[in-house]
Amino acid sequence: MKRSDTDALVIGGGPAGASVAIRLTGLGWRVTLLEQTSFPRQKVCGECLGPASLELLDELGLGSKVSELAGPAIRQVAWMASERTIVAEMPACLGGRHAYGCAIGRDCLDMLLLEHARSQGVDVVQPAKVLRVSGVPGDFDCVYEWRCNGVIDERERRTEHHRKAAFVIDAHGSWERGPECHATERDGGEDLQLQSSDLLAFKTTFDGATLAAGVLPVLCLPGGYGGMVVSDRGRTTIACCIRRATLRQWRAHARGGSAGDVVEAYLRSSCDGVAAALRTAHRQDSWHAVGPLRTGFHPRSASGIPRIGNAAAEAHPLIGEGICMALQSAAILAKLFAHRPKDLRAAYIVDVQRTHAAICRKEFSARMRLAQLYARVAMQPSLAAAAAILMGSWPRALTAGAQLAGKARRGELELSWRPAVA
Template sequence: MTVDADMLVIGAGPAGACAAILLATAGWRVVLVEQHRYPRQKVCGECIGAGNLALIDRLGIGPEFRRLAGAELRQVGWMMTGSTIRADLPSSPELGRAYGRALGRDRFDALLLERALATGVRVLQPAKVRALSGTAGQFECDIIGVATGADRAANPRAAARVLTASLIIDAHGSWENGPAFGTRRSPRTSPRAADLFAFKATFHHTGLAPGFLPVLALDGGYGGMVVSDHGRTTIACCLRRDALQRLRARHRGVPVGSAVEAFLRESCSGVRDALGSATRDGRWLTVGPLRPGVRLQYPAGVMPVGNAAGESHPLIGEGISMALQSSALLVDMLTQRRCAPIDVAAALHQQVVYQAAWRAAFAPRLRLAALYAQVAMRPALARPALGVLRRWPTLLTHAAGWAGKASESSQNPTFIEETP
């Protein structure tokens, strides 16, 4: 039986690109499908924790990452109304006390994709995986070219094709529906007050100190600011659906991004100070609804990584870490066997082992992020938290470490083969 690829990877965010690079380096035939042309902007706070630096080196982009990224992130903060508490961010002792850095997703994702091409990954872009069928060993992937801009005018009927692959990695993220599998479609869900809507904009000439990473505690949401590469400052936040509805009612007729920016300025004096004479670079981007949680149930042979497997509240800024590290976890498991499982029973066994390893590595981070998020979004909890942090600011250092910023908890999890 011949297939076009050992592995088809859906989505070239950090999770998909990382899996593709590691598998191609191990000699697998990999096809990576990405619906957007790069470079592209993405709603994200763009901080990459110190615990990823070894993996970034393993991916072969370490020197370029260090050349491009912003200043080392050495301080964390808690900003609320007129107060700002500061504390040290933990570093990674294994890497000579290295610190996390911030790099715009337009650059980071393009860097990973370039590396994927260099390692022999076949990249289809812009192209979208619409549907999957078949079983482990012989999946059929229905892929359609995505025509954009001038291409769309010149060629309105984008080419469709079917590729076969032994296994599938689903790295399509979590902010839009993934491809249909057979007759299984993404479930329709009704709106909830707790749904999150995320926003991001980039500014130049802000007053924010490079290397400082303040978390913003907002009434009905949370956010963060950081100076990333080339002096750009990224501001990203999440608002609950009910808080956003109230905000829109107060700012009728105003673009939602401008209403969110006004809300951030009025909520935190730290944001007002940082944005004093800043200029915004482009528009506010938005995505949603976000529903943090674990989503590991997939058909045998289709394995989720990154946000497709599980999403933490973005407050802790660990989504890129989990994307990279979950891919490394899966690839290490697959490559220990030296060949792709080609039957359903083998794929099912690997699925179960991977799910257990994923939960052990990442579920505690999701729970902790949910706890921090509930505190940050509720002034009745955030105010006492501010009082405690004012007294013991080093708690912020520990909180960042527990969430994955310190090397102990963010080391790349290694896979331990189960004895049959």
């Protein structure tokens, strides 16, 4: 192996990137993380953490801090379809450290994670966008540029910076093009192919909303779905996904106004529960947007560069499991590296990458399929109304649906798999 500036270079400082950096530093690795934006920053996200995510944050040494800052425990789940609202008990996670989940703003959570990474010795380079990665496992060259408020600093435009790394981890998320990495290959799995959807995602926060604390409503919208929740500092977060065609229709109907205004008008008029919760509310922030979502496994990755978090796989956000999958995929990778050889040989790294992709497929497939099914029901008014009738007479169906989606899952990961090359 050639001389490197760092053992592992992590691209992206979201929950996946920050948590893998913390874990690898804990194993004695020299870790560098590059994040293109300055924190705190907002992120399009429903901001709900289930008990499993809280357990994984405990493992990182952050669970109590997050629980202290987050909104109230989420003890109820609701199904809001047009004029109907069905409320049921959230299933409790039995035997775990956290019975219920909670919500915390991504400005807050991501900042906590990255600050913690820094305090643990991770070399955080921020705001720095990774442009290209070349080389082979054991000897990667990563090219990046400095950014200023997310924009390339003009004085820096022609200055390329380099970091040499033995090992690179791609945690750049899924909502923008990642850095160029050479020698891309499929990870071999064929199930749950990537689906480029026509869904655009939005999020904002409100003051003075009257949504009951501790309830997590799923919003069923014609041509979309969403969720709202009371998060940290009493603010109410609303996040949703809307089909491009639906949005276009609403825009034509609104004749003017920003995309955010159109989204808000659509939410208020499509769902009585949202209109009621926001009657006295004031928006704290503008509407943030990303998309289109690309749900499924993201099968192409560069040889020897494992992907974690959304960069590896994205579920429909209706089930609110994305942060959990990000934290889990990071934990799986770090666990596979727990007994690394002294010399990070290329064959070993490629084997870890393949093993990691296979474990993630096994761990996440069911959740992703279920999310796809729920999203279909929620976006189709006739199905959403039929589901509301069923849940109205049998609210336990809603509790069971939340249980299936993983809301009572524990964070523990028992890995018996080991890379074949050690």
